[in-house]
Amino acid sequence: MSMTNAAALATSPSIVSERIQRIKLSPSVAVRTIIAQLREQGRRIIDLTIGEPDFSTPEHICAAATAAMARGETKYPASQGTPALRKAVAARMQADWGVSYPVGQIIVSTGAKQVIYNALAATLNEGDEVIIPAPFWVSYPDMVVVNGGTPVIANATPEQGYKLTPEALERAITPRTKWLMMNSPSNPTGALYTREDLEGLCAVLLRNPHVWLMTDDIYARLNFTGSPTVHPIQVAPALAARTLLVNGVSKAYAMTGWRIGFGAGPEPLIQAMAVLQSQSTSGASSISQAAALEALTGPQDCVQQFAATFRERRDVAVRLMAGIDGLKVVVPEGAFYVFPDCNGLMGKTTPTGEVLRTDTDLTNYLLREAGVALIDGTAYGAPGTFRLSFAASMDAIAQGCEGIRAACAKLI
Numbered sequence: 109m110s111m112t113n114a115a116a117l118a119t120s121p122s123i124v125s126e127r128i129q130r131i132k133l134s135p136s137v138a139v140r141t142i143i144a145q146l147r148e149q150g151r152r153i154i155d156l157t158i159g160e161p162d163f164s165t166p167e168h169i170c171a172a173a174t175a176a177m178a179r180g181e182t183k184y185p186a187s188q189g190t191p192a193l194r195k196a197v198a199a200r201m202q203a204d205w206g207v208s209y210p211v212g213q214i215i216v217s218t219g220a221k222q223v224i225y226n227a228l229a230a231t232l233n234e235g236d237e238v239i240i241p242a243p244f245w246v247s248y249p250d251m252v253v254v255n256g257g258t259p260v261i262a263n264a265t266p267e268q269g270y271k272l273t274p275e276a277l278e279r280a281i282t283p284r285t286k287w288l289m290m291n292s293p294s295n296p297t298g299a300l301y302t303r304e305d306l307e308g309l310c311a312v313l314l315r316n317p318h319v320w321l322m323t324d325d326i327y328a329r330l331n332f333t334g335s336p337t338v339h340p341i342q343v344a345p346a347l348a349a350r351t352l353l354v355n356g357v358s359k360a361y362a363m364t365g366w367r368i369g370f371g372a373g374p375e376p377l378i379q380a381m382a383v384l385q386s387q388s389t390s391g392a393s394s395i396s397q398a399a400a401l402e403a404l405t406g407p408q409d410c411v412q413q414f415a416a417t418f419r420e421r422r423d424v425a426v427r428l429m430a431g432i433d434g435l436k437v438v439v440p441e442g443a444f445y446v447f448p449d450c451n452g453l454m455g456k457t458t459p460t461g462e463v464l465r466t467d468t469d470l471t472n473y474l475l476r477e478a479g480v481a482l483i484d485g486t487a488y489g490a491p492g493t494f495r496l497s498f499a500a501s502m503d504a505i506a507q508g509c510e511g512i513r514a515a516c517a518k519l520i
């Protein structure tokens with residue numbers, strides 16, 4: 109007798125490991141499904157949840173991929189990344205942060221996401237603690253948990269510009285701390301750490317030599333301040349001996365689908381990550397690596413153009429959101445998100461009599477009432493907030509913000 113999938117799952121729930129049962133589907137993937145369902149029902153939805161640039165990958169980068177295919181670069185690439193791309197990554201790190209990495213200390217993976225995952229898998233023993241400042245990118249805690257670690261959440265408030273303070277870092281450190289994860293500019297807040305902010309944090313790290321630092325620099329080139337992004341290892345070069353720098357081409361070059369990220373750090377760490385990669389996925393797509401090589405070594409004006417466009421959209425989104433009663437906006441200095449505090453709307457009642465108790469109630473209401481899709485701040489470890497992505501057209505941003513304003517005005 110054959111069983112349906114559902115019946116098979118019901119009779120053998122143990123097929124799913126305990127580790128996987130401890131984590132959940134990424135909220136951005138979950139929200140995609142809901143938006144698709146609503147659109148199928150004929151609803152017009154303005155999607156401000158998107159975590160990727162809405163631009164096409166620049167033509168010269170696509171051409172490099174085509175040329176690689178024509179040259180026959182379609183075989184397994186070196187597992188740790190092609191030497192040419194790793195050399196280009198080293199040159200980029202040198203140009204951005206003034207640090208020099210030999211190619212043996214660089215790994216190329218299938219997106220920055222895999223670099224972070226492999227680093228945690230290669231280093232965490234059961235119960236090791238990883239300090240994650242909140243609001244955080246949704247994947248960090250689950251990636252720690254699935255690798256046997258314990259996330260230690262250190263909260264940063266809007267009053268602190270959503271930035272971790274040295275005092276909060278000091279409080280979070282224990283003898284079991286293995287990593288501090290940092291992300292500047294941040295998804296979801298757009299917070300950018302200044303040299304002064306980093307000096308305080310680096311001083312704490314220098315006093316705690318057992319703590320390693322993982323910097324997710326994926327948005328580093330989407331900085332709207334006019335001053336260069338500062339990296340902790342520029343502030344405290346001694347930390348390079350226990351820092352993993354994570355970056356990639358997804359956000360800066362509009363290359364999310366190509367899946368190329370890279371890491372640079374001390375050799376034993378990179379080699380451990382390379383061993384894991386050699387036994388799991390092998391090297392990242394050879395064609396994408398050729399495209400990423402062109403991205404890093406070819407003309408860079410596309411990055412400046414993208415950043416300038418995001419900055420214009422940021423200004424509009426911030427102006428419109430700041431004009432809505434009940435929202436408090438911290439101006440994002442990088443990335444492509446606004447992260448308003450919506451505590452001022454909690455306890456209000458919708459036209460259908462529902463009391464909004466959480467940020468999730470609010471984002472559900474805005475989706476229903478205004479057809480505007482946003483992600484609740486709870487997903488980022490920050491209840492009482494939500495994330496609006498301005499990686500969308502100016503029209504979508506303007507209409508979305510107007511929809512939010514009108515829906516909020518109906519709350520009593």
Ligand SMILES: Cc1ncc(COP(=O)(O)O)c(C=O)c1O
Pocket residue numbers: 159218219220221222245291294295324326355356357358364367368369
């Ligand atoms: C903070 C942060 N890190 C990493 C990633 C993933 O980057 P990649 O596409 O290179 O895997 C994202 C994507 O949303 C992100 O927001």
